[in-house]
Amino acid sequence: MKKLRDYLLELDELHGVSGDEEMVANYLMENMQPISDDFYQDNLGNLVFIKKGTDPNYKIMLSAHMDEIGYVVRYIDKMGFVYIFPVGIHDPRMAINQFLSINTSKGIVTGVTGSKPSHIVSREEASKTIPIDQIYVDVGTSSRLETEELGVQVGDYVSFARKGQFLNGGKVYAGKSIDNRAGCAVLIQVMKELQHLEIVPTVYAVVTVQEEIGIRGAGPAAFGIEPDLALAIDVVFAGGTPGTPEQALPIKMGSGPAIKFFDWSLKTFNGNAVPKKLTNQLMSSAQKHDIPFQRDVMIAGATDGAKISLAGKGVLTGGVSIPMRYMHTAVGCVHMDDMNHSVSLIKEFMVDTK
Numbered sequence: 001m002k003k004l005r006d007y008l009l010e011l012d013e014l015h016g017v018s019g020d021e022e023m024v025a026n027y028l029m030e031n032m033q034p035i036s037d038d039f040y041q042d043n044l045g046n047l048v049f050i051k052k053g054t055d056p057n058y059k060i061m062l063s064a065h066m067d068e069i070g071y072v073v074r075y076i077d078k079m080g081f082v083y084i085f086p087v088g089i090h091d092p093r094m095a096i097n098q099f100l101s102i103n104t105s106k107g108i109v110t111g112v113t114g115s116k117p118s119h120i121v122s123r124e125e126a127s128k129t130i131p132i133d134q135i136y137v138d139v140g141t142s143s144r145l146e147t148e149e150l151g152v153q154v155g156d157y158v159s160f161a162r163k164g165q166f167l168n169g170g171k172v173y174a175g176k177s178i179d180n181r182a183g184c185a186v187l188i189q190v191m192k193e194l195q196h197l198e199i200v201p202t203v204y205a206v207v208t209v210q211e212e213i214g215i216r217g218a219g220p221a222a223f224g225i226e227p228d229l230a231l232a233i234d235v236v237f238a239g240g241t242p243g244t245p246e247q248a249l250p251i252k253m254g255s256g257p258a259i260k261f262f263d264w265s266l267k268t269f270n271g272n273a274v275p276k277k278l279t280n281q282l283m284s285s286a287q288k289h290d291i292p293f294q295r296d297v298m299i300a301g302a303t304d305g306a307k308i309s310l311a312g313k314g315v316l317t318g319g320v321s322i323p324m325r326y327m328h329t330a331v332g333c334v335h336m337d338d339m340n341h342s343v344s345l346i347k348e349f350m351v352d353t354k
Contacts, residue, residue, distance in 0.1 A: 002031070004185055004186070004189045004336070004339055004340060004343065005166075005173070005336060005339075007031070007184075007185035007188050007189065008164075008173060008175075008181065008182060008185040008334075008339065009164060009173070009175075010027065011024065011027060011177075011181035011184050011185055012164040012173075012175035012176060012177050012178065012181045013163065013164065013175075014027060014177075014181075015101055015103050015108065015157070015159045016066055016067055016068050016159070016177065016181075017067060017068055017069070017070030017071070017072075017087050017088075017103075017157040017158065017159050018067040018068070018069070018070070018087050018088060018209070018210045018211070018212045018213045019067075019072075019087065019157060019209075019210060019213070020070075020103055020157035021045060021066050021067050021209050021210075023103075024066045024067075024181075024184070024207075025041075025045060025047060025066065025207070028047055028066065028184065028188070028207050029047065031188055032047070032049045032188055032191060032205070032207075033049070035049075035188075035191050035192050035195045036049035036050055036051060036191060036205070037050050037051055037052040038050040038052070042220065042221060042224060043220075044209055044210070044216070044217050044220055044221075045209040045217070046206055046207065046208050046209055046217045046218075046220070046221040047066075047206065047207040048204055048205070048206050048221065048224075048225070049191060049204075049205040049206075049207075050202065050203070050204055050205070051191060051194050051195070051199075051202065051203040051205065052202050053198075053199045053200050053201045053202040053203065054198065054199070054200050055200050055201060055202065056202050057202075058200060058201045058202065058228055059201065059202050059203075059204060059225060059226065059227040059228050059229075060201040060202070060203050060204065060227060060228065060229045060230065060231070060350065060353065061204045061206055061221075061222060061225055061227035061229070061230040061231075061308065061315070062187060062190065062203060062204070062205045062206065062230070062231050062233060062346065063206045063207075063208055063218055063221070063222075063230060063231070063232050063233065063304040063305070063308060064180055064183035064184045064186065064187045064206075064207055064208070064232075064233040064234065064304075065180045065183070065184075065207070065208045065209070065210075065211030065212070065217065065218070065234065065304055066180070066181075066184055066207045066208065066209060067088075067180075067208075067209055067210055067211055067212050067213075068088075068159060068176070068177035068179065068180075068181070068212065069086070069087060069088030069089065069090060069179070069212050069328055070086075070087045070088065070157055070158050070159040070160070071084035071085060071086055071087055071100070071132075071157070071158035071159075072084065072085050072087050072155065072156070072157055072158065073102065073152060073153065073154050073155060073156045073157075073158065074154060075154065076144050076147050076148065076152065076154065077136075077144065078143065078144050079142060079143065079144075080139065080141035080142055080143050080144055080145075080146050080147040081114075081136040081137065081138060081147075082102070082111060082136060082137035082138075082139060082147060082152060083133070083135075083136055083137070084100075084132070084135070084137060084158055085132075085133075086132055087157065087212065087213060088212035088213055088328070089212070089267070089328060090132065090328060091328060091329065092129045092130065092131060092132050093129050094328075094329050094330070095113055095130070095132050095135050096113050096114075096115055096130055096135060097112075097113060098112065098113045098160060098161075098162075098330060099111075099112055099160070099161035099162065100112070100113060100137055100158050100159065100160060100161055101158065101159050101160070101161040102137070102139070102152055102156050102157075102158050103156060103157050103158070103159070104150065104151030104152055104153065104156050105151055105153070106150065106151030107151065109139055109150045109151060109152055110139070110161055111137040111138055111139040111140075112137065112138050113135050113136070113137055113138075114135070114136055114137075114138045115130050115134060115135050115136070137158070139152065159176065159177070160176040160177075160330040161176075162175070162176040162330040162331070164176065167333075171254075171335055171336040171337060172253070172333050172334070172335055172336075173333065173334055173335075173336065174326075174331045174332065174333045175331075175332060176330045176331075176332070177332075178235060178324055178327075178332030178333070178334055179212075179234070179235045179324065179327055179328065179332055180211070180233075180234050180235055182235055182322050182324065182334050182339060183233040183234050183235065183322065184207055185339065186233055186322065186339060186342045186343050186346070187205050187207065187233055189343045190205070190343055190346045190347050190350075191203075191205050193343065193347050194347060194350060197351065199350050199351055199353075200353065200354050201228075201229075201350065201353050203350060204225050204227060206218070206221050206222075206225070208221055208304055211303075211304055214268065214270075215268075215270055215302065215303075215304060215306055215307045217304075218232070218304035218305075218306075218307045218308050219307035219308065219310065219311050220311075221308075222307070222308040222311035222312070222315055223311045223312055226311075226312050226313075227308075227315055228315070228316065229278070229315070229316045229317070229353075230305065230308045230309070230315050230316070230317040230318075231305075231317070231318055231319055231320055231346065231349075232260070232303040232304040232305035232308065232317065232318075232319040232320075233319070233320055233321075233322075233342070233346070234303040234304065234319065234321055234322070235321060235322045235323070235324035235327065235332075235334070236251055236258050236260075236296050236298055236321035236322065236323055236324065237249050237251065237298065237300065237301070237323075237324065237327055238251050238252055238253045238323035238324055238325050239251060239252065240252040240253065240325075241325060250294075251294050251296060251321075251323045252294070252323060253323045253324070253325060253333065253334065253335040253338060254323075254335040254337055254338060255292060255294055255323070255338075256291065256292030256293045256294055256337075256338060256341050257291075257293055257294070257320050257321060257322060257323075257338055257341050257342040257345055258293065258294040258295065258296035258320070258321040258322075258323060259279055259282045259283060259286070259293050259294070259295060259296060259318070259319075259320060259321075259345075260272070260274050260279075260296045260298075260303070260305065260318050260319030260320070260321055261273075261274055261279055261295055261296060261297050262274065262296075262297045262298070263296070263297070263298040263299075263301060263302050263303065263305075263306075263319075264298070264299055264302065265300065265301050265302045266299075266300070268302065270302035270306040270307070271302045271306055272302065272303070272305040272306045272309050272317060272318075272319070274305075274317065274318040274319070275316060275318075277316075278316055278317075278318040279318060281349070281352075281353070282318060282320070282345070282349060284352075285345065285348050285349040285352045286345055286348075288348070288352070289344065289345075289348045291341050291344050291345045291348070292341060293341075293345065294323070296319070296321045298321075303319055303321075305317045305318065305319050320342055320345055320346055322334055322338050322339060322342055323335065323338050
């Protein structure tokens with residue numbers, strides 16, 4: 001029988017850039033349909049798994065996005081080199097010297113990111129980050145035709161080609177798409193543990209698409225469900241590392257899930273101020289069941305909750321966040337204690353909610 005750590009590892013390995021989530025969706029359907037009472041997929045590709053409660057009219061939506069950041073092929077030059085455009089928010093410093101996977105109609109094509117060798121750059125160039133539009137992907141070919149014969153075409157999506165691992169056999173997992181396969185893994189485990197329990201609310205476990213390019217999937221999904229209450233399950237920036245001021249990132253890995261109070265993205269103007277009645281209920285469940293938790297105020301991003309809260313006539317929306325180091329890189333890290341405690345908090349909250 002699969003455990004939470006198995007779901008995390010298997011999900012992290014899958015290609016699933018925003019707009020190209022099919023592999024992840026297939027995995028989720030395979031693992032969640034057998035433990036759900038009902039299921040449907042909407043026009044955007046959001047997956048909705050339903051656990052029936054004793055009250056079909058009291059609906060709680062649990063949302064975790066399945067997509068990861070990546071790139072899209074924008075051009076192939078005459079020598080066969082592939083040029084890419086970022087899908088989602090990237091740190092350009094992390095783009096060079098990476099193995100990448102291009103998802104083509106013929107299967108996965110592997111390449112490496114390259115640029116001008118350091119030996120021949122000017123001092124000025126050496127002091128600057130290489131812009132992503134100047135980085136190319138080398139797939140080992142010598143012409144556009146050879147690259148196209150591999151299956152690579154403009155519009156193909158590209159993800160990091162990095163196999164995840166538990167660091168030195170411990171509880172910290174590092175992988176390419178922790179944001180937000182960690183949330184997806186938690187959602188599977190929550191539904192698994194709720195499967196044979198009698199609860200009052202009817203739970204809609206929604207795995208959303210296209211969160212990384214503007215939180216595009218969650219709003220329409222919530223509009224269709226019309227939930228009374230919703231929780232976004234996602235990751236949150238964790239500090240506790242050298243050079244990171246505690247006041248900037250006070251959340252720590254291994255200290256429990258973070259209950260969302262407020263988040264806001266200055267870049268996209270998305271965010272959510274969680275009503276106190278919901279944060280109080282979540283904290284009450286955590287305290288009742290001796291589940292450690294942290295308080296999450298994130299001033300650099302947002303989650304599915306931003307769009308869910310505005311759907312229809314409005315939805316009481318909060319979040320449970322998994323502390324994560326090195327977000328939006330190929331080596332994002334989470335702690336299994338936080339993952340397991342996130343499952344416990346969400347499950348007990350479903351049981352406690354009447």
